[in-house]
Amino acid sequence: MKIAVIGLGKIGLPLAAQFANKGHTVVGVDIAPSTVATINEAVAPFPGEAQLGEYLTRLVPAGKLRATTNYADAIPEADAVVVVVPLFVDNDGRPDFGWMDKATADLAANLTKDTLVAYETTLPVGTLRTRWKPQLEHGSGLIEGTDFHVVFSPERVLTGRVFEDLRKYPKLLGGLSSEGAKRAVAFYEQVLDFDERPDLERGNGVWDLGSAEAAEMAKLAETTYRDVNIGLANQFAKFAETAGIDVYQVIEASNSQPYSHIHRPGISVGGHCIPVYPRLYLSNDPDATIVRAAREANTQMPAHAIARLQVEYGDLTGARVVVLGAAYRAGVKETAFSGVFDLVRHLGEVGAIASVHDPLYTQPELTGLGLTPHTFGESVDAAVLHTDHPEYRLLTRDDLPNVRQIIDGRAAIAAGKFECPVHVIGTP
Numbered sequence: 535m536k537i538a539v540i541g542l543g544k545i546g547l548p549l550a551a552q553f554a555n556k557g558h559t560v561v562g563v564d565i566a567p568s569t570v571a572t573i574n575e576a577v578a579p580f581p582g583e584a585q586l587g588e589y590l591t592r593l594v595p596a597g598k599l600r601a602t603t604n605y606a607d608a609i610p611e612a613d614a615v616v617v618v619v620p621l622f623v624d625n626d627g628r629p630d631f632g633w634m635d636k637a638t639a640d641l642a643a644n645l646t647k648d649t650l651v652a653y654e655t656t657l658p659v660g661t662l663r664t665r666w667k668p669q670l671e672h673g674s675g676l677i678e679g680t681d682f683h684v685v686f687s688p689e690r691v692l693t694g695r696v697f698e699d700l701r702k703y704p705k706l707l708g709g710l711s712s713e714g715a716k717r718a719v720a721f722y723e724q725v726l727d728f729d730e731r732p733d734l735e736r737g738n739g740v741w742d743l744g745s746a747e748a749a750e751m752a753k754l755a756e757t758t759y760r761d762v763n764i765g766l767a768n769q770f771a772k773f774a775e776t777a778g779i780d781v782y783q784v785i786e787a788s789n790s791q792p793y794s795h796i797h798r799p800g801i802s803v804g805g806h807c808i809p810v811y812p813r814l815y816l817s818n819d820p821d822a823t824i825v826r827a828a829r830e831a832n833t834q835m836p837a838h839a840i841a842r843l844q845v846e847y848g849d850l851t852g853a854r855v856v857v858l859g860a861a862y863r864a865g866v867k868e869t870a871f872s873g874v875f876d877l878v879r880h881l882g883e884v885g886a887i888a889s890v891h892d893p894l895y896t897q898p899e900l901t902g903l904g905l906t907p908h909t910f911g912e913s914v915d916a917a918v919l920h921t922d923h924p925e926y927r928l929l930t931r932d933d934l935p936n937v938r939q940i941i942d943g944r945a946a947i948a949a950g951k952f953e954c955p956v957h958v959i960g961t962p
């Protein structure tokens with residue numbers, strides 16, 4: 535089969551490699567010439583995805599996988615096209631379809647009869663039917679459901695372990711027509727492998743949810759659930775602090791029966807997924823107060839952490855405070871919606887001098903993000919742990935000389951390593 539993948543980012547490129555590894559001929563399309571050139575040299579343009587380098591060094595020279603900036607060089611020949619270009623929200627929380635509309639227009643201009651188009655980018659319910667189907671038909675002069683087929687199939691993997699997650703989770707999809715869905719089931723069955731999942735009544739494999747809308751909502755539901763669950767954990771964490779209780783002990787105890795799955799509280803909820811998708815859901819269902827409240831609870835955590843530091847430290851005017859971790863979660867080099875920016879802003883508002891350390895970023899990279907880099911060994915007055923990078927478990931007092939107070943936002947600092955107090959968010 536000939537497959538095109540539009541958008542060769544942290545999701546699209548591993549997907550393209552997966553399809554090529556299954557023996558198909560894959561052409562990836564990306565608007566970034568440097569990304570395309572790097573891939574064609576069989577090198578991964580970003581770090582952190584286990585196995586990707588090995589796949590590229592094998593599949594690119596074998597002619598199974600190549601990249602291009604030119605849609606006309608990839609789309610007309612393809613039997614199936616997978617689109618995984620990001621969709622954003624603007625400052626008012628409204629979906630920003632700009633990149634996806636552009637990709638859809640360029641796809642439409644090159645679309646040929648009998649192609650299956652699968653959108654994998656997370657989007658508001660109804661987007662496929664009301665927005666991209668008309669755009670594709672208008673741009674191609676073809677009719678969906680007769681000349682070509684469109685489905686939605688959300689991508690659910692975690693970056694860093696894409697190949698593993700692709701095997702682990704059912705591939706959800708929904709079509710605009712039953713014929714489109716049938717073709718998409720056949721497509722995904724040819725390009726993916728699935729682990730046995732005896733825990734799933736329906737079994738692991740490709741799941742047709744019956745409509746594009748159901749598949750669109752399934753992705754928003756699972757990620758909004760995560761945000762709401764973390765919001766609840768954060769609410770419990772703040773109460774536990776005032777009530778003199780360790781929330782981690784409480785959560786471990788509550789989760790010891792099978793009906794409780796309380797997530798971990800923390801200092802921020804970042805990344806371009808979990809803080810964003812509840813807002814896409816709210817664009818469909820603006821009266822969802824529970825979703826809105828959780829978003830608010832999570833957004834307030836950086837301010838809560840700095841308020842706690844103020845209580846423990848006293849006046850922060852002129853204090854040198856290092857934020858440990860720029861990345862939005864451990865082990866990823868990604869700062870989309872990272873809590874680091876709010877932490878630095880709040881520290882500035884109370885007069886502190888903030889700097890940032892992250893083992894995954896060079897100093898010029900941190901500067902490029904508008905952050906002041908910090909070097910271990912330099913004297914500091916206080917520290918705020920934002921990201922639970924494994925490296926921080928090994929922190930010692932020599933790394934942070936003269937530190938007087940530490941706020942640990944992820945319960946990540948090993949006890950007893952510091953002479954100064956370490957205050958874990960969610961504990962007294």
Ligand SMILES: NC(=O)C1=CN([C@@H]2O[C@H](COP(=O)(O)OP(=O)(O)OC[C@H]3O[C@@H](n4cnc5c(N)ncnc54)[C@H](O)[C@@H]3O)[C@@H](O)[C@H]2O)C=CC1
Pocket residue numbers: 540541542543544545546563564565566569618619620621633634636637654655656689690691692693807
């Ligand atoms: N990153 C994640 O953790 C996950 C992301 N997803 C979904 O995947 C989508 C993409 O995410 P990533 O791959 O992480 O994004 P990314 O930012 O790593 O990559 C996006 C790529 O799309 C390219 N691009 C932009 N406009 C284009 C166009 N018009 N034509 C062709 N290429 C274009 C960019 O140059 C870039 O290489 C997300 O919006 C989300 O819906 C799903 C699961 C996890």
Ligand SMILES: CC(=O)N[C@H]1[C@@H](OP(=O)(O)OP(=O)(O)OC[C@H]2O[C@@H](n3ccc(=O)[nH]c3=O)[C@H](O)[C@@H]2O)O[C@H](C(=O)O)[C@@H](O)[C@@H]1O
Pocket residue numbers: 689690691692693757760764797798799800801802803804805806807808862863864
């Ligand atoms: C594990 C999982 O389901 N992840 C989905 C998620 O991945 P992402 O990279 O956003 O990481 P993740 O959710 O772990 O953390 C987000 C933030 O919450 C904070 N976080 C997290 C867990 C917790 O218990 N507490 C907490 O504060 C944490 O510190 C971060 O700041 O979104 C992807 C997506 O839809 O595109 C899905 O495909 C993935 O399957």
